[in-house]
Amino acid sequence: MTTIKLHNTRTRTKEDFVPIDPDNVRMYVCGPTVYDRAHLGNARPVVVFDVLYRLLRYAYGPDHVTYVRNFTDVDDKINATALARKRAGAEGSLEQLVQERSNETIGWYLHDMGALGAMEPNAMPRATEYIAQMIAMIEDLIAKGHAYAAVGHVLFAVDSWKNHYGALSGRSVDDMIAGARVEVAPYKKNPMDFVLWKPSTDELPGWDSPWGRGRPGWHIECSAMADDLLWKQPLAVGALSEQALQHPHVIDIHGGGNDLMFPHHENEIAQSCCANEQDVFANYWLHNEMLQVEGKKMSKSLGNFFTVHDLLEQGVPGEIIRFVFLQTHYRKPMDWTEKKAREAEATLRKWRALTADIEPAVTAAPAVVDALADDLNTAGAIAELHRFAAGGDAAGLLAGARLLGLLTDELAGWAETGAIDLSSYADRLADARAVAMQSKDFSEVDRLKAAYVAAGLEVRMSKDGIELVPVAGFDAAKLGCV
Numbered sequence: 001m002t003t004i005k006l007h008n009t010r011t012r013t014k015e016d017f018v019p020i021d022p023d024n025v026r027m028y029v030c031g032p033t034v035y036d037r038a039h040l041g042n043a044r045p046v047v048v049f050d051v052l053y054r055l056l057r058y059a060y061g062p063d064h065v066t067y068v069r070n071f072t073d074v075d076d077k078i079n080a081t082a083l084a085r086k087r088a089g090a091e092g093s094l095e096q097l098v099q100e101r102s103n104e105t106i107g108w109y110l111h112d113m114g115a116l117g118a119m120e121p122n123a124m125p126r127a128t129e130y131i132a133q134m135i136a137m138i139e140d141l142i143a144k145g146h147a148y149a150a151v152g153h154v155l156f157a158v159d160s161w162k163n164h165y166g167a168l169s170g171r172s173v174d175d176m177i178a179g180a181r182v183e184v185a186p187y188k189k190n191p192m193d194f195v196l197w198k199p200s201t202d203e204l205p206g207w208d209s210p211w212g213r214g215r216p217g218w219h220i221e222c223s224a225m226a227d228d229l230l231w232k233q234p235l236a237v238g239a240l241s242e243q244a245l246q247h248p249h250v251i252d253i254h255g256g257g258n259d260l261m262f263p264h265h266e267n268e269i270a271q272s273c274c275a276n277e278q279d280v281f282a283n284y285w286l287h288n289e290m291l292q293v294e295g296k297k298m299s300k301s302l303g304n305f306f307t308v309h310d311l312l313e314q315g316v317p318g319e320i321i322r323f324v325f326l327q328t329h330y331r332k333p334m335d336w337t338e339k340k341a342r343e344a345e346a347t348l349r350k351w352r353a354l355t356a357d358i359e360p361a362v363t364a365a366p367a368v369v370d371a372l373a374d375d376l377n378t379a380g381a382i383a384e385l386h387r388f389a390a391g392g393d394a395a396g397l398l399a400g401a402r403l404l405g406l407l408t409d410e411l412a413g414w415a416e417t418g419a420i421d422l423s424s425y426a427d428r429l430a431d432a433r434a435v436a437m438q439s440k441d442f443s444e445v446d447r448l449k450a451a452y453v454a455a456g457l458e459v460r461m462s463k464d465g466i467e468l469v470p471v472a473g474f475d476a477a478k479l480g481c482v
């Protein structure tokens, strides 16, 4: 069994990962708010936790990992789009238009993340499907003295959990009040108290609750969905082992971007621990660092903001995006640059050509597995892949790459050279070389070489023959005029 080491935000150390039940490793990752296309930064946690999911499936077996990632479909921006469409004369009720917006955004998301080679989680719950569970959890928190209703709102009382609140991000409640931009409201007992439920206006989607018509706050959905899908539902069908039953309501891994650590994850922990009357919600907390573009924070005002869809439309294949992401460790800031994308394209083209029609080795090489098992050292794993490629071990390269979700059949296609059969071009150069050897006039050889290079081919000439390898920017159309 591979020992996986993970950096646990909760303990701030790299630890051996020991699942509660190796037959059912349970992981929850915060998913997107589905109001628009996913930007490139949104895709980073998807790829990071996809690699972790693949590694866990490799180590524990594909049927022994449960991965849940939610869709937040209760959100002001979704409502605003629906409202704008209704005002513009769109048919249907506001509720239907809200759902329509969520549905189209979820469709885009799954398509775009699929294009990056991300496997779909085992469950992808939507917040709107879990309102009843959220209301039940809020009622429970009130009954246990951890929440209170005030002016149509229900708030979590951080003072009821004061000694624990802030432990994940390493802050005390008093520090947080001093440093945070907290929303001050007269009905809050402590300015840090956060919303579990809030009233809805008649114009906006809402659900009946013991506190009037309203909608849930954002944080409660993850607590309710994680508990329902990773504890209550499996418990109800008798799918939890003895080991799991000894740790009620606890999950193995919770992941997300480090921008979610506070307040979102602190609030999830507070809600889950207080509702379930225990100290631990997830044993291991993993956070990925953020993404930049050409050394700058991605922002609409800087003009360097783009979505995954934008890149795909520009002809940057998903596999290249994935490769660029994986070259940087998930706990380091990741810089997206055009140069990296070009280099990734050249590498992947070579690797795809090298592994065409090759069966992968039966198992991924230990060096690749060990790198990934060392807190997802994807850069180290890629360095191993380069070694396989340099050594001509195509089967080893393919097996290792597939553990990272690269060189898969799903992501194939973009690197193919199309209908162009390069062998005729290689033959033409070989013939020209043969003539030149006699005549000592190499001008035709040089002309052909220059034309091939201009079309994006690497020309490898040896006494054994001539090999043409497409590299970054290969354009078959340019060969037409040679």
Ligand SMILES: [Zn+2]
Pocket: 029, 030, 031, 222, 264, 268
């Ligand atoms: Zn969450």
